Amino acid sequence: MSASPALVCRGLVKRYGDVVAVNGLDLEVRRGECFGLLGPNGAGKTTTVEILEGLTRPDAGEVEVLGERWVGDGIALRARLGIQLQETRFPDKLRVGEVIALFRSFYPRGIEPEQALRRVALQEKSSAFVRTLSGGQKQRLSLACALAGDPEVLFLDEPSTGLDPASRRQIWAIVEDLKARGRTILLTTHYMEEAARLCDRVGIVDRGRLLSLGTPAALVASLGAEHVVEVEVDAEIAEEELMGLPGVEAVRSAQGALRLTVRDVARVLPPLLALCAARGAAPKRLATHHASLEDVFMALAGRTLQTLADDEAA
Ligand SMILES: Nc1ncnc2c1ncn2[C@@H]1O[C@H](COP(=O)(O)OP(=O)(O)OP(=O)(O)O)[C@@H](O)[C@H]1O
Incomplete structure (x- = not known):
């Protein structure tokens, strides 16, 4: 195995008019790892991936893929990569088996079309017309196409966005299978649960910048405490008072709720409720959860990924 990382970019910048889509990004993806670029809509994930893929x-800045730079037509390098774009349109009048055979024909080497379909559990759909596939099945077909050339590096751009939970889990199982086969995977997502589950390391991006980098566990541990208490109150409580409660590591207010990062929920709740009562602030809502990548993003960017995704969908 070569010593060079699978993917490297240094000082990457990409502008579209006044929009700085990527703003000085440095990244290194090791061979055999599943690396996640996690960030909200418009963070610059797709632009970064398209630059690494040699499409933009x-x-x-500089880019290296499997130790090589994009020069000339890049055909030899491209043959070693598998690319699943955020959205793939297939000709409706082709059958699933024909689509995969067509993609396989683009590569000098690769796996048998039936094998690619088996990897994504679509072998029974081989003679079905593409137009009859569900959204999740189409997504799995696009993954099969990315696998046709038996790539060393796979780029998966938001592979499960817009899918129902069952289809999302099917995509996760396929990615886990690819990981077990030692493939390098660069995955973009705005689902922190997906990143936490699939990725060995995660880079959190926002507004074209890398905010943080590490294993999901290390990023969560960087919060300094394992739990988050969210409380919605109808009166002001000073941050210093909340920070003075036992085991509180950080306090933030977001969307009308106070978010406390705490070491021990059981220890903090009684004095927190007593403080609310003393300030005449009845909690309208109180919830606790284990700290997650969502909380890391919140701490770094001051807003939640989920809110941003919901805004986008509205
Ligand atoms: N071809 C383009 N022309 C103009 N602006 C663009 C173009 N492509 C991307 N942008 C802008 O660059 C910024 C980054 O977009 P990009 O698609 O890379 O983000 P993203 O993190 O992949 O978001 P999403 O999750 O929505 O795909 C956005 O503000 C977007 O509007």
């Missing part, structure tokens, strides 16, 4: 030219 950066305005500044």
Whole structure:
């Protein structure tokens, strides 16, 4: 195995008019790891991935893929990559088996079309017309197409966005199978649960910048405490008072709720409720959860990924 990382980018910048889509990004993806670029809509994930794939030219910065740079037509390098774009349109009048055979024909080597379909559990759909597939099945077909050339590096751009929970889990199982086969995977997502489950390391991006990088566990541990208490109250409580409660590591207010990062929920709740009562602030809602990548993003960016995704969907 070569010593060079699978993917490297340094000082990457890409502008679209006044929009700085990627703003000085440095990344290194090791061979055999599943690396997640996690960030909200518009963070610059797709632009970064398209630059790494050799589909978009950066305005500044350097890129290396499997130790090589994008020069000339890049055909030899491209043959070693598998790319699943955020959205793939297939000709409706082709059958599933024909689509996969077509994609396989683009590569000098690869796996048998039936094998690619088996990997994504679509072998029984081989003679079905593409138009009859569900959204999840189409997504799995696009994954099968990315696998046709038996790639060393796979780029999966939001592979499960817009899918129902069952289809999402099917995609996760396929990615886990690819990980077990030692493939390098660069995955973009705005689902922190997906990143936490699939990725060995995660880079959190926002507004074209890398906010943090590490294993999901290390990023969560960087919060300094394992639990989050969210409380919605109808009166002001000073941050210093909340920070003075036992085991409180951080306090933030977001969307009308106070979020306390705490070491021990049982220890903090009684004095928290007593403080609310003393300030005449009856809790309208109180919830606790284990700290997650969502909380890491919140701590770094001051807003939640889920809110941003919901805003986008509205
Ligand atoms: N071809 C383009 N022309 C103009 N602006 C673009 C273009 N592509 C991307 N952008 C802008 O660059 C920014 C980053 O977009 P990008 O698609 O890379 O983000 P993203 O993190 O992948 O978001 P999403 O999750 O919505 O795909 C956005 O503000 C977007 O509007």
